[in-house]
Amino acid sequence: MNGAAGMGPIVARDSRELRDCPFGLCDGTGMLYDEATNTAYDCRCRRQIIAQRKARSLSAVIPRRYYDVAFDRYPVNEIEPRAAIRQVRAYIDRVDEHLDAGRGLWFMGPVGTGKTTLAMLVSKAALTAGRSVAIYSLPRLLNEIRDTHRAERSHVDLLDRLTAVDLLHVDDVGAERTTDWVLEELYSIVNARYEDKRSMVITTNILDREALCEQITERTVSRLTEMCDELPLLGHDRRMDPRLA
Ligand SMILES: Nc1ncnc2c1ncn2[C@@H]1O[C@H](COP(=O)(O)OP(=O)(O)O)[C@@H](O)[C@H]1O
Ligand SMILES: [Mg+2]
Ligand SMILES: [Zn+2]
Numbered sequence: 112m113n114g115a116a117g118m119g120p121i122v123a124r125d126s127r128e129l130r131d132c133p134f135g136l137c138d139g140t141g142m143l144y145d146e147a148t149n150t151a152y153d154c155r156c157r158r159q160i161i162a163q164r165k166a167r168s169l170s171a172v173i174p175r176r177y178y179d180v181a182f183d184r185y186p187v188n189e190i191e192p193r194a195a196i197r198q199v200r201a202y203i204d205r206v207d208e209h210l211d212a213g214r215g216l217w218f219m220g221p222v223g224t225g226k227t228t229l230a231m232l233v234s235k236a237a238l239t240a241g242r243s244v245a246i247y248s249l250p251r252l253l254n255e256i257r258d259t260h261r262a263e264r265s266h267v268d269l270l271d272r273l274t275a276v277d278l279l280h281v282d283d284v285g286a287e288r289t290t291d292w293v294l295e296e297l298y299s300i301v302n303a304r305y306e307d308k309r310s311m312v313i314t315t316n317i318l319d320r321e322a323l324c325e326q327i328t329e330r331t332v333s334r335l336t337e338m339c340d341e342l343p344l345l346g347h348d349r350r351m352d353p354r355l356a
Contacts, residue, residue: 131172132156133238158241172246173238177231187232190225195342199229202340203236210242210277213308217335219315220344226314227282229342233312234280242277249297250287256296270296274303278310284335285317285326298331305334313339 137143137154144151180187182200190196202209202216209215216233218226237244247255252273259266273279279300304311313335317323324332 133159133172134235135173135175135178155239159238159243173231173235177228177235180228180232180235182232186225186228190229191345195229195344198340198342199232203233206233206236206240206242210237210310213304213310213338215278215310215339216312217315217339217341218313218344219318219341221318222316224344226316226344229344230280230282230312230314234278237278243275244278244280245273245276246280246282248282248286249284252281253287253289253293253297257293270300270303273300274307274309276309278312279304280312282314284313284315285323288326294328294331298328298334301331301334301338305338311335311338318343 132139132141132154133156134154137156141154141157141160142151143154182188182196187196199216202214216230218229220226231246234244234246255269256266259269301311315323317326320332
């Protein structure tokens, strides 16, 4: 476990992920209190908090907007094609198996077709199963990598943790141009996960593979292609929905 060496003792109660309940239910302690019966009980996030300690200070919080994502609710019940939704369901039904095998999902499609929603659904399922998850938009991930650059130790720590987490969820891959140095870092993370058989869930709205390769390098795209099942979403952009016009 080379990653564990850089992580220090697993006691950091003040780390960021422990302050926020990923489901917005408890105060980040993993416990809820029922005043009526005067009892404390485990929050849905409890198992996940324990797993997450291993991945200290990675971003693991489902954004408020996606707390309630579920198969039987809007918009997931309207996202097309339905075959893609069935595939997401099959993934989630056996999420442990898929994570253990290092399999991931790649949602692709134009803006407003439900990519982020479905990716959050997958992350939520992994968190609920007690697995550690890191959720980033690509621009934010690249910023963090850049920010830790000067402090050698924290930089290595970040890369170790990004490699060790059970699921790395990166939204909006290809959304931003960046420097060669950062692209090299991105490749090393993706490649380390590839070699370690660790899953990734990504979304991208760049449908042209060549354009995507130009943004994040061909090597990275080809690794992601091997790790992830591609799920093209065909739905309309909601903002162009005639019902709403
Ligand atoms: N297939 C769909 N039909 C109707 N509305 C949708 C669909 N997919 C997403 N939405 C809605 O559109 C908005 C954008 O969804 P999001 O998952 O962020 O899309 P993307 O990440 O593909 O841009 C959200 O408000 C969501 O509720
Ligand atoms: Mg999105
Ligand atoms: Zn909680």
